[in-house]
Amino acid sequence: MTCxxxxxxxxxxxxxxxxxxxxxxxxxxxxxxxxFTFGAAFKREYGVTRGACRRRVSQRP
Structure with a gap:
């Protein structure tokens, strides 16, 4: 990934x-x-969707 x-x-x-x-x-x-472009780049880098990332964080105690 570029800087x-x-x-x-x-x-x-x-x-x-x-x-x-x-x-x-x-x-x-x-x-x-x-x-759409943001979502594709996010999923390519982190392996999860942006929404899934947000849900994981919001579920932390």
Whole structure:
């Protein structure tokens, strides 16, 4: 993964964990024009969907 992609996806994970912002908003905040492109990059890197990542974090005690 290239540095800008790594940075954008790591920032996205932090935003997903720290807010209830819609996935589309998170995608735009980290520099993706389309929610679909963001979702594909996220799943390719982390092996789970963005929604699944957010649900896992919200279920932690």
């Amino acid at each position: 800008p992609t790594w940075w954008r996806l790591n920032r996205a994970v932090r935003l997903l964990c720290a807010s209830d912002a819609p996935l589309r908003t998170v995608a735009h905040r980290v520099g993706y024009r389309s929610e």
